[in-house]
Amino acid sequence: MFKKFILVLLLTVLGCSNINKTKKPVDYVNPFVDSHKSRWFFFSSATRPFGMVNLSPDTQTEGSWNSGYLYDSTRVRCFSHIHAWQLSGVAVMPTTGEFKGHLGMDAYQSSFSHDTEIAKPGYHKIVLDDYNITAELTATQRVGFHKYLFPKSDQSYILFDTGAYLAHSPTRKSYVEKISDTEIEGWALMGPTRRRPKATFVYFVAKTNQPMQEFGGWEQGVVVEGETTSIAGPNSGAFIRFTTEKNKPVLLKVAISYTSIEGARNNMNTELDHWDFDLIKSDAINEWNDWLSRIEVKGGTEAQKVKFYTDLWHAIQGRRIISDVDGKYCDMTGENPVVKQIPLNEQGTPQHNHYNFDAWWGSHWSLNILWSMIYPEVVDDFCNSMIDMYENGGLIPRGPSGGNYTYVMIGDPAAPIFATAYNKGIRNWDIDAAYAGLFKNAFPGGIRDRAGYEHGPNPKGGGMIYYVNRGYVPEGLEGEGYHKDGAAMTLEYAYQDWCLGQLAKALGKTEDYDLFTKRAQNYKNLWDPSVNFMRPRNMDGSWLSDFKPVGEGFNTIGFCESNSAIYTHYVPHDVKGLAELFGGAEIYTDSLNAAFERAQGNKFIAKHGQHSISWVDYENQPATGMAHLFNYSGAPWLTQKWVRLIKEQTFGDITPYGGYNGDEDQGQMGALGVLMAIGLFQEDGGAAINNWYDITSPIFDEITLHLNNDYFPGSTFTIKTKNNSAENMYIQSATLNGEALNKSWFRHDVFANGGTLELFMGPEPNKNWASDINNLPPSNGK
């Protein structure tokens, strides 16, 4: 079963100069990496960057975890069109022979083999062995394009299993209608989930390149007898039947919309008005290549390049567009869905897209940095999408689904990304509205007060009353919701306050700056000098008894999917102040280094769901800024060492059985991998006014970052390394634009103007480089 995969892997890893010479960035992407335990949205093939349609084979269709495409599965259950955070929809399956649609996927699924399978960005080919059907899939932004080569048969079916359970919850009901011999339309009402509390409509229009012989379907699991032109209700689906020839493929286009059937039809008419499958396939691959080529790398191993572009590819999808091509989208924040219109630009196209996405929790150490460097236009788009929601529902979201709030995780992690955008000059959005919304979120009653999935009318699970009254959130919070972890909230709120302060300062809002900057010091209220850790506090203000820095299970009390050992270092805005609590930079360095020493035996990760057991956990967001902290304590060689080791040991795998260690999380771990690979980071997420990049040891010989000139004046920023290798992981010296650089950071405006950073590498640390305490990166609690 693995033969072909291993062959490709060998060719890839061992390298083949002929192949390499012509390999483009897109050719390095391997969608199968870590796909043995995909989350629903993890595996992608026939999709575009941030695509509304994500068409791919599903081997497991029930559940949000371990679902979608799982590499070790032997059967394909359907090809469905939406693989998104909390969203799914429109399962399609070609079959031949006896009709089994009404019996469900367990009955009509088909065996397949990786031997006859190809998956790449924008394209998937798979053979359904039970039916002898070769299926190829590609997509535009909002239209799935299927090419089915059936055997000769007068019983060739395409099933639209619109009522099937898909991913997150049962489908409530669906509707399909035959419009003509080559067109059907319909919708499915996807049932609510714990995280998405309102049922959500997915509309579709499907066209075939040849007339169907028959339209039919099933309702409540029973085949509709006699002629019919529509099916409706729960547990329903439709089929279209063809008489097929062996060499004459049936082409199928399926357009999606969250606003209406007409929206879906308009998406199809606008994006895909022909039947040239190969053209769309090459368009898709080329579009991916264009996006991926914004970063070019030389040197490194083939495996490192595969992982690099696979990482980058993950970083620009996972979070999906839900607005139509004409800018309509479904606002679900109110009692009933309302279709809203994104303003159009002078060319008559929408000024931005509207997105569905999981929380920004932790993204200040990944997406916020990468996107704002390489894809600033994406940052603009997401900011606008959040402002849409603020204007619709009164809150800047933490992670919305299908146009509604989901309140996943904790805090207001949108504050950092807005601050980063603004402070890097990415400002094509309404700063007044955004600031008003973020400001609201920073006080009781705002989004911070909503614990995970706390959808009720009077949220209190975020403990903001305690935060403003005492300067910390104690344990034992009331209210519904998950993740009511007071210590984690306190630390995250303090950082988010600092981000708001940086935004306020940029806007000349002095008083706001003062207040938020003062509050940003609240992390100190959790510091217990008797244990030298951030320690949760009880409701009466006393320290949590029976304290342990690490524990067992999902989290230790007070910490969100983590523990005190990790969250103690969650002060991205004031590492200097944190180090002082420890007793100074040296003591801090030693303590942090000891944590990495302890964690390296387990590849710097805790098992997913067992986050509390480790001193470092690069499997989950709270720890992902830890290795870069040594730059701030005068020991940059330790950042160089640990980042390199983590990149290789934790994230180096390019098989279907590793690479992300459990949860790539919609681009976050991919983006982190890219940043580690290119040797740049921003401990504060880039939120500071006049923010800077932290330098560490890149894995490639040369990295060329192409800048978007709509935002930044420079053409490229290039990072070159000399004498780089797996052993030579330590920076000996550096130059920036030809001048000696003896500090581990440089400002964003230097980056934006374009230039060259050159790093000279060696096998032993040069402890004189960038360790001068007076030249540490700005680490300002102010």
Add this chain to the structure above:
Amino acid sequence: MFKKFILVLLLTVLGCSNINKTKKPVDYVNPFVDSHKSRWFFFSSATRPFGMVNLSPDTQTEGSWNSGYLYDSTRVRCFSHIHAWQLSGVAVMPTTGEFKGHLGMDAYQSSFSHDTEIAKPGYHKIVLDDYNITAELTATQRVGFHKYLFPKSDQSYILFDTGAYLAHSPTRKSYVEKISDTEIEGWALMGPTRRRPKATFVYFVAKTNQPMQEFGGWEQGVVVEGETTSIAGPNSGAFIRFTTEKNKPVLLKVAISYTSIEGARNNMNTELDHWDFDLIKSDAINEWNDWLSRIEVKGGTEAQKVKFYTDLWHAIQGRRIISDVDGKYCDMTGENPVVKQIPLNEQGTPQHNHYNFDAWWGSHWSLNILWSMIYPEVVDDFCNSMIDMYENGGLIPRGPSGGNYTYVMIGDPAAPIFATAYNKGIRNWDIDAAYAGLFKNAFPGGIRDRAGYEHGPNPKGGGMIYYVNRGYVPEGLEGEGYHKDGAAMTLEYAYQDWCLGQLAKALGKTEDYDLFTKRAQNYKNLWDPSVNFMRPRNMDGSWLSDFKPVGEGFNTIGFCESNSAIYTHYVPHDVKGLAELFGGAEIYTDSLNAAFERAQGNKFIAKHGQHSISWVDYENQPATGMAHLFNYSGAPWLTQKWVRLIKEQTFGDITPYGGYNGDEDQGQMGALGVLMAIGLFQEDGGAAINNWYDITSPIFDEITLHLNNDYFPGSTFTIKTKNNSAENMYIQSATLNGEALNKSWFRHDVFANGGTLELFMGPEPNKNWASDINNLPPSNGK
């Protein structure tokens, strides 16, 4: 011109035992008191308690001030149906002879004389001398009832000048349609105002008791030629023409609604389905009498009784119902008007009414106290109305108009009334929703952040960022809006915080209680011991230079329609703490007493619009708790003295030229007058848990307060005085339910259980009574 008025006045003041024996409370009410300079909503006659329809003659129709019915006017311009805060509508005028409707009110107005005029609660009779028409007006809650005795004429018109300028702003356009020979319907779109930023529809249906001979009207000021059944557009109006006989009155019913024409029709069908004018007139008068009879008084002068019931009458109107009889009302908080439905009770009637009202600013010293004692059901209704708005628009209002926010004045004066309601057991409303809304208002982004009329999307005029950051609001606030007076805001916010703390404590919300109680001490941040006054602070934290406790003009810097001399005493929740700032109770007493000594030459008022010049100003809300403060500093005889003098000198006038000194303000000064007259008060507005009443010297020999048994277990609470007179203003001793009472206060639960307070009066202070420093009323900053 004044003959009849003076005759009535003489009869009233001098007293006539025959008349008095049969006089009921309603008979004492004199709508003409202080009507020489009415605000639009001040003068009422044909209306019910809190009535939607307020039908009365208008002598001035342009402007919010000095408009409506002005006693010294000689001409009536129309009879219009709505005299409310920011609302007006449906001007009707009967005329005879040449048609002048299209020429406007200047052309068709008529002379009138007070000699032939009668006005009382629920009824108005007036003769239009130019037309020889006797008009009588009465009303149900939502229907105006007109009775016109025309001369014999075939040119008897009733004009519906729906497009006329009425009160607050020009009318945008209107529409009238003939439905049958006896019915017309229509609407007017009342233009926006500075305080009510959205145009507002007023719908009406009118029926006559006899067929019209003709329907017609004018559009854009020009009479519509030929037959027509409708008129529409700006500057338009309609007429109906009758051939009239001298002794056969034409009856007209006009029903109003803010939701729809059908709403108006349903209001008429439900409330007034017959033509018996005298029945409705007596119903109206009886309803008023029922409400007014909840307080019965004996003793005092006739003038004191006239003023007392006129005060009480004002206290239960001015703020007007805007919901239909079936519970529909217009929610104007969103982009477009939405008709909402108030839930119905088991009898199928609305559980509450929805109101239009000016801000609660200062009402904690008037309406909050009086209503919660005597009309607790009204408090329930208003609380529910505010919760409606919270659910519709996301904010508890300060003073809404026509279903939308108006943001008049400053702060969140709804917090005190909710706290008072809850802490007196008036709880037929959703405490969770109310608390969530009030909580939101107490943080940046809530209603406090909206300065006066600051309707924009990003309000900052309330300075809440400063309040939470520094514990005070400085001067020099940015943002649109009026009344950006930092010192006044600080003092009001501190009191409102304390009210929220009392509510939080009652709800067991310990953390909220702690926070708000701590913030309630913020008043101390304005105390400048170098001047012994509350002193505004500049943006940089320094004291405002060139400080004067009193000044000239509308306000001194930092104070809202007032000055430091007055606002320094605005600490209703912690008089003890305030006195300590002064240097102790005795020094405080002397200082406060000196203010009253200074102010008595000007009858304790500043001229309206010149609020800053006086040391005490009982013409405006900020000072209205001052005279009762001596009870809290151990000198209750000074409260007795000054309250008595203010009641008589400031509020004693019952002519059309005095009584309220400029602005009765929709029941507030009326309610204050009632409280002064009965000798009870609540310095903290009754917001405390287990709150209490402050005792001072009543003006009557016996006052019987009938308790509403839906709320309170007692039947009556009676206040008796012995040896009471104008000279004998000092309490010598007291008993409460027969037991000696040597303190100036008793708890609300004593009141609620019913009982008798007996006060023994004398001409000199008994400084031993109620002055024991250990028995002062609870004055708790906690």
